[in-house]
Amino acid sequence: MDGVNYSIRQLVKPELVEIAHNYKVLHFxxxxxxxxxxxxxxxxxxxxxxxxxxxNKKIICLHTILTNKQYYDFLTSKTSYLYILKSxxxxxxxxxxxxxxxxxxxxxxxxxxxAEYLPLEDSYCPVTVKAHSLNFSISLKGKLAxxxxxxxxxxxxxxxxxxxxxxxxxxxxxxxxxxxxxxLEPYGMGSFRLNFELELNQxxxxxxxxxxxxxxxKYLANYLTYITxxxxxxxxxxxxxxxxxxxxxxxxxxxxSEVYDKACIAKPDNLRQLLKEDIIKSVxxxxxxxxxxxxxxxxxxxxxxxxxxxTPISYIDHKFSESFGDVIEEVEIxxxxxxxxQDFKEYKIYIYHxxxxxxxxxxxxxxxxxxxxMSKPKIKIDxxxxxxxxxxxxxxxxxxxxxxxxxAKKIGEKFSRLDIKFEE
Amino acid sequence: xxxxxxxxxxxxxxxxxxxxxxxxxxxxKAVSINIRKAEYEALILDKYRTTFxxxxxxxxxxxxxxxxxxxxLVKPTxxxxxxxxxxxxxxDAFSLDHIDVVDTIKYA
Numbered sequence: 001m002d003g004v005n006y007s008i009r010q011l012v013k014p015e016l017v018e019i020a021h022n023y024k025v026l027h028f029x030x031x032x033x034x035x036x037x038x039x040x041x042x043x044x045x046x047x048x049x050x051x052x053x054x055x056n057k058k059i060i061c062l063h064t065i066l067t068n069k070q071y072y073d074f075l076t077s078k079t080s081y082l083y084i085l086k087s088x089x090x091x092x093x094x095x096x097x098x099x100x101x102x103x104x105x106x107x108x109x110x111x112x113x114x115a116e117y118l119p120l121e122d123s124y125c126p127v128t129v130k131a132h133s134l135n136f137s138i139s140l141k142g143k144l145a146x147x148x149x150x151x152x153x154x155x156x157x158x159x160x161x162x163x164x165x166x167x168x169x170x171x172x173x174x175x176x177x178x179x180x181x182x183x184l185e186p187y188g189m190g191s192f193r194l195n196f197e198l199e200l201n202q203x204x205x206x207x208x209x210x211x212x213x214x215x216x217x218k219y220l221a222n223y224l225t226y227i228t229x230x231x232x233x234x235x236x237x238x239x240x241x242x243x244x245x246x247x248x249x250x251x252x253x254x255x256x257s258e259v260y261d262k263a264c265i266a267k268p269d270n271l272r273q274l275l276k277e278d279i280i281k282s283v284x285x286x287x288x289x290x291x292x293x294x295x296x297x298x299x300x301x302x303x304x305x306x307x308x309x310x311t312p313i314s315y316i317d318h319k320f321s322e323s324f325g326d327v328i329e330e331v332e333i334x335x336x337x338x339x340x341x342q343d344f345k346e347y348k349i350y351i352y353h354x355x356x357x358x359x360x361x362x363x364x365x366x367x368x369x370x371x372x373x374m375s376k377p378k379i380k381i382d383x384x385x386x387x388x389x390x391x392x393x394x395x396x397x398x399x400x401x402x403x404x405x406x407x408a409k410k411i412g413e414k415f416s417r418l419d420i421k422f423e424e
Numbered sequence: 425x426x427x428x429x430x431x432x433x434x435x436x437x438x439x440x441x442x443x444x445x446x447x448x449x450x451x452x453k454a455v456s457i458n459i460r461k462a463e464y465e466a467l468i469l470d471k472y473r474t475t476f477x478x479x480x481x482x483x484x485x486x487x488x489x490x491x492x493x494x495x496x497l498v499k500p501t502x503x504x505x506x507x508x509x510x511x512x513x514x515x516d517a518f519s520l521d522h523i524d525v526v527d528t529i530k531y532a
Contacts, residue, residue, distance in 0.1 A: 027478065029471065029472065030456055033474075033475050033478050033479060033482070033483075034478050048478055049479060052439070081478060098440065099440060099442040100440070116480060116481045117479060117481050119477060119480075120476070120478075122477060123478050
């Protein structure tokens with residue numbers, strides 16, 4: 001390559017940046033110009049073609065290890081290839097022979113890329129046909145997840161929250177006559193990865209002959225992308241008497257409409273309204289998944305997997321999780337109203353999370369209208385006395401239900417906050 | 425300016441000689457071209473513009489040409505995202521005299 005003597009650069013182990021699995025060409029023009037995949041350790045890699053050297057029979061490419069966020073942002077056209085290279089510290093020049101076998105890899109950096117090879121500002125992911133499937137993966141990254149571990153309780157909540165979420169979405173398609181069953185598959189590598197397969201079984205004798213043609217997989221993927229990429233922005237559209245619909249929402253509605261058409265089932269007249277109501281219902285379920293981000297892992301990437309390729313659907317980090325929770329509360333308040341106790345009242349709660357320094361945490365409490373269902377309000381305990389060896393820490397550590405005096409904030413019949421009066 | 429190097433095949437450059445897949449090996453003996461039709465025009469330009477976006481040095485030009493008699497054979501080899509793709513198998517005597525350059529589109 002003109003102007004760069006890359007052979008004097010630091011060699012790196014080729015297997016770190018060599019694509020071993022999930023190879024997918026995003027743009028081909030005589031050579032794979034842009035491609036992605038994963039290395040043998042499960043890290044995501046993006047590669048681009050630089051140059052061929054006929055004299056030495058070598059192909060020079062650029063390989064960059066991606067974070068889950070970079071991978072998601074690039075494949076969803078939120079960020080350009082140029083931006084990835086600019087912000088990355090894990091760029092390598094890869095030397096391949098003329099049979100595309102990786103020979104060597106060298107450490108490289110953005111500033112050393114000759115100007116004539118630099119991707120343009122608008123080097124966004126080329127539009128490719130997205131492969132959808134009913135197989136999903138949730139990959140946790142950061143903290144404990146990076147040493148391939150996860151807290152059992154959190155994994156269980158994510159699994160239950162996610163399976164409930166996808167099964168409910170299929171059930172909400174009226175007249176489809178299928179029984180969705182989400183099956184867990186063995187955990188995989190790549191930090192900590194949960195794998196699911198959604199089975200759609202015909203309901204009794206009412207089988208739908210056209211089910212195979214209905215793009216249920218695409219609908220579920222677009223649904224997840226919508227609630228994690230657009231719902232926050234669209235929050236005003238979910239308030240009572242607001243009939244507005246954003247472009248991404250209309251795209252989702254179109255996919256749902258295709259499901260009805262291709263499955264040859266009658267489409268409800270008020271499809272848009274039903275979809276909006278379903279989204280409001282579903283975000284509460286999905287919050288169970290997003291709520292887990294932060295303590296023991298930093299982010300969560302949901303992908304649709306199948307045919308040896310992956311399509312990213314959603315990326316969730318702590319910042320998203322917080323905003324998502326706030327918007328859900330805002331929408332719920334708009335629909336159900338909010339009430340706040342003027343005086344302290346007695347409530348029976350079970351504290352499952354408590355920071356004894358900030359005196360804040362979360363508790364479980366039975367709902368007013370239905371004691372089969374529980375809310376998990378945020379709690380704050382007043383006073384300055386230490387919380388050690390009090391009934392609050394007893395509840396936390398011994399899983400005990402306790403009675404507290406508190407002022408409650410309720411959205412409809414659900415508790416959203418308890419300001420607890422400290423009692424010895 | 426067109427160069428004879430633009431018409432060198434992978435096989436002539438000894439690229440992919442270990443390939444075992446017959447179809448792919450055969451494609452290495454051809455030059456990738458696109459048939460110019462009104463319905464494909466935008467897609468073709470977009471394809472080469474995409475190459476330019478990711479590697480400006482590799483995809484700075486797009487040559488529009490007409491093949492003359494005796495230049496070789498063309499075979500339609502449509503791809504998933506590129507229906508206008510053809511494989512051009514040059515005749516042994518192929519030279520730049522076998523093409524008429526219609527236009528050179530510059531992306532830079």
